[in-house]
Amino acid sequence: MQEEVFYSVRMRASKNGPHEKGGKHISGGEQLSTYANLKHSVNTLLEKAISHSRGNPDFMQIQFEMIDKPIKKIQPLPMGTHEVGSVEEGQSVARSLLQKAGVPAEMIEKAYEQVTEYSDLRGAILFDIRSGSRIDDRQQKGVRVSRMDWLTTNFEKWADHYQMPRSPRVKEALVLATKVSTHPATVAELCWSDDPEYITGYVASKQLGYQRITKLKEYGDERGCRIFFVDGLSDRHSYIDYLEKQPLFVQWGEDE
Incomplete structure (x- = not known):
């Protein structure tokens, strides 16, 4: 596991604008993913955000970055x-x-x-x-x-x-x-x-x-x-x- 390259994939979603502009928090989440599985991870987090019981978001951010530290x-x-x-x-x-x-x-x-x-x-x-x-x-x-x-x-x-x-x-x-x-x-x-x-x-x-x-x-x-x-x-x-x-x-x- 440690020999593979992993990515941190993170999502946040809110309603009535971004969180930092007063938007209501709807959902957040993250996964660690290999590059080959990035699309699956993004889609999983997207589905989580748009089907949440707190409401439908009008702002969402999904980002990923390579992990450059050993994974415990x-x-x-x-x-x-x-x-x-x-x-x-x-x-x-x-x-x-x-x-x-x-x-x-x-x-x-x-x-x-x-x-x-x-x-x-x-x-x-x-x-x-x-x-x-x-x-x-x-x-x-x-x-x-x-x-x-x-x-x-x-x-x-x-x-x-x-x-x-x-x-x-x-x-x-x-x-x-x-x-x-x-x-x-x-x-x-x-x-x-x-x-x-x-x-x-x-x-x-x-x-x-x-x-x-x-x-x-x-x-x-x-x-x-x-x-x-x-x-x-x-x-x-x-x-x-x-x-x-x-x-x-x-x-x-x-x-x-």
Whole structure:
């Protein structure tokens, strides 16, 4: 795998103009691709953007660039699922998992106080569990985790083994959570989608793995959340550079 040349293919789509001019975020996504598969990757991301439940975009950008760094390969986080009957129960489970991961209870509540304020961000916020404040400088853009993927054949083996659906959504979420959790400064991640038709979210950490929670918001709610809880972050810029620039493949088992 390392001997092949790979490309990072990225897409962003919005309505009422580009994101930086106030457009509503519709969809984003990315794949790592060989040159021979670029057309397939572009078409996959195009289809994702024009069939999204948040609406029809009137702005879209798809770009690719060659990766010039060694691509890391890491195992996916172990996964668990918490079936809940209400948003309140789901959020209670999320708070409990965050505490188990090492986030102090008072810092969890401080983060939740800011969730509504950051619900329209395209990326994640970095939340310092010592100061109780957001420490990235990305305003409405947030931090976008990038240059990561999971070969479909290998993901499908994993999904079949754990009796999970072969869902691109599950694949993308687990890839992102795995990359974020791998960094030593990451304590935990809290996420639920801005897709109004998808109400499952998760808490992830190195200690807990990827813990799906079946209801973290009401159906029809377009407000999302992605918070990276960090501790001991002496170099914010290198951390963001890892999230945005370090190429990474998730690989389950011994497949090449």
